[in-house]
Amino acid sequence: MSWNRRHVLSLADFSVEEYNTVLQTASSFREVLTRRTKKVPTLQGQVVANLFFEPSTRTRSSFELAAKRLSADTLNFAASTSSITKGETILDTAKTYLAMGTDMMVIRHKEAGVPQAIADEMDRLNVKVGVLNAGDGQHEHPSQALLDLFTICSLMDVEKPRSTLLEGKKIAIVGDILHSRVARSNIWSLTASGAEVHLAAPPTLLPKEFADFVKTSNPEISRKLFIHWTLEPALIDADFVMTLRLQKERMTSHLLPSLREYHQQFGITRDRLKLCNPDVRVLHPGPVNRGVEISSDLMDDPVLSLISQQVTSGVAVRMALLYLMGGGKVG
Known part of the structure; x- marks a missing residue:
């Protein structure tokens, strides 16, 4: 299985091999979720920031649980209680989380293109931070x-x-x-x-x-x-x-x-x-x-x-995506 993506922003250019890599990895994590101890240390020490600029129940909870099942630390952002309400820009918010040591950012926004803009900024800064699109406007999920x-x-x-x-x-x-x-x-x-x-x-x-x-x-x-x-x-x-x-x-x-x-x-x-x-x-x-x-x-x-x-599949698949982007090892 090969994986060379730092970001997952769209499926338009996904190859069949990449789909199968995700499916096979998710299958292994589904087995993990049936164990008595539903945790693996694959992303221990890494930080996943869930930056949700619009409401979500399933997707946000699923990503948070997936990160925790991989032993990552999580930071959860809610726009209504953030500095966005005081005029801070989205990119400045992302850079604030970067300064806290974030390794991966999961982004949801009502406007199409926001995850791409944050990914571009991370690449411009030459930091190895992966960005995962959790839904942007009418673009993709x-x-x-x-x-x-x-x-x-x-x-x-x-x-x-x-x-x-x-x-x-x-x-x-x-x-x-x-x-x-x-x-x-x-x-x-x-x-x-x-x-x-x-x-x-x-x-x-x-x-x-x-x-x-x-x-x-x-x-x-x-x-x-x-x-x-x-x-x-x-x-x-x-x-x-x-x-x-x-x-x-x-x-x-x-x-x-x-x-x-x-x-x-x-x-x-x-x-x-x-x-x-x-x-x-x-x-x-x-x-x-x-x-x-x-x-x-x-x-x-x-x-x-x-x-x-x-809903159940969502946790295994999101574990697989975070694992692949984070370069962990199944344990």
């Missing part, structure tokens, strides 16, 4: 897509999850594609793994330009991406269905008539899953608007729903 990939591949082969397992699989991504950084990162990872990705949403949440989204990446990777403005074509014979939260806080205009009408046309229910492969499984990155994107009974179904597995 790499660790979420990687944990989704790990969840799916582990379902197909728990002992050896690998990206080639998705070759020829049909995966439907349904919902607020326009505002979703999760969807963008998943498109990169799933198409690079050989899956057919079918996007489904109302036209206001899925512009036709999205059909050309994958053309901006490495032309050496053949990617299959399709868009639908009705739900049924995306669901027919689908192996996995990923439904996305309606991000009302990012919507600047009335893009939907009503939540009820959205659920009637694009909500995922048991009846609608009858169009899919009989072994279909459902994912959702959370948080979930029950009864809007997905029916409540389906969300809680222990067989059809992979939502709880996604």
